[in-house]
Amino acid sequence: MDSTATAPLAELIAARLTTALNPTHLDVVNDSHHHAGHMGDDGTGESHFTVIVESPAFAGQSRVARQRRINHALADLLATRIHALAIRARAPGEPA
Known part of the structure; x- marks a missing residue:
């Protein structure tokens, strides 16, 4: 059995971003409970997330380039x- 298919989605998101970005800070927040019963709520409790990530990989990149890297991962x-995925991405030393 493929463990990634059954792992809680927040853990899978964190693992993917850790591999792709080697972050110095990473928070994956499950916001799904705020959207229960709304469009996009599939009933799993794992449909809406916020990622807050700080990575040296973002140095010198625009906000759009940072979001593209996360979306690609x-x-x-x-x-x-x-x-739905809300993204807050910064390089080390940038304000939160």
């Missing part, structure tokens, strides 16, 4: 399991 999950 999570592309298959965004296509199949994540309905």
Whole structure:
């Protein structure tokens, strides 16, 4: 059995971003309970997330480039399991 298919989605998101970005700070927040009964709520309790990530990989990159890197790391999950993803991405030393 593929453990990534059954792992809680927040853990899978964190693992993917850790591998892709080697972050100095990473929070993955499951916001799904705020959207219960709304469009995009699939009933799993794992559909809406916020990621707060600080990574040296973001140094000198625009906000859009940072979001693209995150979206690329999570592309298959965004296509199949994540309905909404809020992103706060910064390089070390930038204000939170």
